[in-house]
Amino acid sequence: MASWVLSECGLKPLSPVFPRPRTGTINPSKPRFLYTNRSLADLKRLPFDKFSSGCFRERNWGLKVSAPYRVVSLDGEEDNKVNGFNGVGGEEEIEFDPASPPPFKLSDIRAAIPKHCWVKDPWKSMSYVVRDVAVVFGLAAAAAYFNNWVVWPLYWAAQGTMFWAVFVLGHDCGHGSFSNNNKLNSVLGHILHSSILVPYHGWRISHRTHHQNHGHVENDESWHPLSEKVYKSLDGVTKKLRFTVPFPLLAYPIYLLSRSPGKSGSHFNPNSALFLPSERKDVITSTLCWTAMAALLVGLSFAMGPIQLLKLYGVPYVGFVMWLDLVTYLHHHGHEDKLPWYRGKEWSYLRGGLTTVDNDYGWINNIHHDIGTHVIHHLFPQIPHYHLIEATEAAKPVLGKYYREPKKSGLLPFHLIGNLIRSMKKDHYVSDTGDVVYYETDPQLRGSSSE
Template identity: 70%
Template sequence: MSYVVRDFVVVFGLAAAAARFDSWLFWPFYWVAQGTMFWALFVIGHDCGHGSFSKDPNLNSVVGHILNAPTLVPYHGWRISHRTHHQNQGHVEKDESWNPLPQRMYNSLDTLTKNMRFTLPFPMLAFPVYLFMRTPGKTGSHFHPNSDVFLPNEKKDVLISTASCLTMVGVLARLTFVMGPLMMIKLYAIPHVVFIMWLDFVTYLNHHGHHDKIPWYRGKEWSYLRGGLTTIDRDYGLINNIHHDISTHMIHHLFPQIPHYHLVEATKAAKPVLGKYYREPEKSGPLPFHLLKELSRSLKNDRYVSDTRDVVYYQSDP
């Protein structure tokens, strides 16, 4: 809970300072810093969704909504689909997050759709589309209780989370009326876009884009362990602590019940056991600019996988 308090103190402190100074010299710093803090709040909400925040599921739910609603993420809707992602990590068809396109589907895409998926900055703005429409080849919405990703006994939870997001929209509308549209764009809307970019950036790089060829699986070749071993750790320099070490990602996928503040320790303990299956992340300076190059390289080369084989690797356009 101390991490929740820490992050909210920083969020409100940044907002108060920005509103007080209202200077174009300060706003760019605020947008980047506040968007990063929105992302940090989301990561703790992500722990709540895994049950690694608390042993009490009710406390997880309450704190998860408090952390996720400010960024308009439906806690239960996303929690459930994220559970599907963890249960199927590395499976070509069943994975839920940035899973690869089979070659036949890739070839059927029109030029505009390909550009939107593989040309920056569009892939880094995908999260709201995913919340409303999920990924290509899958139907439903994280806001709608009848989506096929939800079980019948989960519909009430989904409605509660959707209502929490609608309540936040109402709060934002009221603040816009009181403070004016321009101030709310500067205080909330632009940092929210930065948050979305952080989420897509980190999520993509934790599952894609490595110089070593990383397999995807189908059928009997897939297993939970094999899928977890396809995830990738990354080093974000100073951002590691700010976003709660979420990019020590392999151990998180193998043992999602480990809370974020033990991920580094657990990774150090697991590395001798994992041996060659652990990919040591490239060390960053204070800021992870080297990962921008990795992202660009991956979007250019990691386009689709074979339609048929059970162990496949990304291929690029001829």
Template identity: 75%
Template sequence: MASWVLSASGLKPLPSAFPRPGVGAVYRDSLSKPRFLRPAATGSDLNIRFSSTRSSSRMRASVPFQVASVEEEEEEPNFNDAIGEAEPPAGFDPGAPPPFNLADIRAAIPKHCWVKDPWKSMSYVARDVAVVFGLAAAAAYLNNWIVWPLYWAAQGTMFWALFVLGHDCGHGSFSSNHKLNSVAGHILHSSILVPYHGWRISHRTHHQNHGHVENDESWHPLSEKIFRQLDSATRTLRFTLPFPMLAYPFYLWSRSPGKSGSHFDPNSDLFVASERKDVITSTVCWTAMAALLVGLTFVMGPMQMLKLYGIPYWGFVMWLDFVTYLHHHGHDDKLPWYRGKEWSYLRGGLTTLDRDYGWINNIHHDIGTHVIHHLFPQIPHYHLIEAVSASFAPLCLTLCYRQSLKEENKATFYTTKLYCKVGFFGLFPLNLNEFLLVCVDGSC
């Protein structure tokens, strides 16, 4: 079984031992106090199972974290349920680089998953825009206080869906036509008050540096020096719910603590000289949308605009911060951060987390498949599920071989999930709030 997994994924046999990493990994156990790891004995229990519905291509993984003393007898992990007769290599160091490279995962993904169909992409835009206008028309027509809360929840979710489509434009996964990506991205993002190029460039920085303590763009650990320099108001806004879930507009204006610049300023240190014209274009489009909203406020009245656009906008902001936070932070999953030579694009991408939002997955275009998206942002959203399924073997090895219990000295450990089923209860994924609440209060 193990040999089949390796051959099917194009992987070479794993060596019997991997080199220990040097100092440089940062273990994040709270938002406010990132700390450097000291060698310690750890333990984990791996359980992998499959579902038989649409999520048959998804792997359910549970990796609870435990701490064991060196005097305690450690139980040998059973990897057989996951990959047949494969055993963890002797002396394996879970802080070492992955036992495969980016090309191994890429080779496992079918070629058609890389094909960008502009007509299909535009069909999703047409669908979402039609729903947005339909919801607004229905809410305005009914104008009932029983209907308005339902409208706010639904429209905020649809604004978030529009953002995800614009996000694909920014990555170039919407189409192979740069002009089409730019036009569609400006329309989609400007409509929800996001400066398209300013965001696109900073988001590119995030993808290229994810998991790097100093260079990642947002949601990165704060150094103790920066944390101590924060005033009490900033600490409250950053680490006390619900304020972190409302942070996105403020981030666009002034970025994260410890970083300077603005997504609207072409002279910001976010951008190089060749990008300034693009930033100006996006800022003009954003300003035009803001002016349109002001004009509609005079025509329709401030209360009607608040109900139709204002509250759904903040619903979208909460969706964006909620999803972004959950994909880059864990509670049971202790995600490492790196610096210097310890960091690599692959290691950074593998420290993201997949989340399952149930029936909402289709609405927000399978953004929950975040590991494969971070590794290969060029894949269109409508191919992500298949790409995850096809790349199962390499990513499974990340799970299976990164969770060794035998090594005495561990600098950090890897964890990634393949479209992780974290549990889904009822009509909405309210169970995900538990992860958010526990993480923000400093428990992860």
């Protein structure tokens, strides 16, 4: 009868706030649903449009999220918003916190990647070696044949890039993603890396440390942040050189000799703190191979003259070093949003890996074996480089906003130089305390890192 009267008056009875349970009773202080780390689609299914603001205002529901819940009050004004859901069916983009623990596990990402992406084809890997070595010798022969100052700058740019491509193949040997044959990986790794003056095992071991500790302030090995204490202990010249382009792009040989500021050791010394006692024989082998290559270069300088060797090998080597420093730095810096670094209990392998950055290098992507597709590589270094793009596309739905889509490059990635310069101007050190930290800026250096 009451319903008929209300309908005749043009009114509808109010819907109940909670559906009637089949059994038992509902304790209003303990709601039947608590959603944390849910997707937008999940949140839309919550009956927030039925919540009265008077029921929930100024109550703590124990939700550990970076932004407070918001619901819509009876007068239609927003009270609180939930992860972009405004309670009326609309969406609002809110700031994403990259330091928040992800709602997925490493196994979830692994399961999303097709099984064939994990398969290592040694013949396919070898085909890239043959291709790159043929291009290297072809470029050198062409430059020596023409031998004029119109060709030399073009040769240096091209050959420096090819040296970097050769390094990436040796890098795959070091990860074991080249093939399942450890002897093949080791032999080719030594040949490829020694040819560009990289101690294969010495670098392989320190790079393994980098992957195992990526995103950790103290334990990371490659372009990790300086703590405020270490940063302030540096003299003014060192600070200026470290954060003023192009000097940081020449750091790799120094890193091989003495590591980064605040750390000690050498990639050539088998007794270095970088290595375990069981790894000393490997380090000695790599150092001997490096020495043999250096001796070969000295012999070639007598055979063809030091100037010719400088033009054919020396300048391209500098180009390779600049490529290596640029790419490895931008794997972990330069994004338009600040990305976290971790310490202590806040660090995990997954959270550290999710702070790495993919970059698009345009025409160079294929030449340097898609090394810019770096997030999935950091999480799963066993995946061969020729499967990284497919694996990344498959993992994106799981990663969600934790994956930052790279800006599309033109033919050549000139936009990344701007990313590097901008980062060098503001990313100087992190706090000595705190388990989740972000780069801070030294005002005295802010204007010194320039083009």
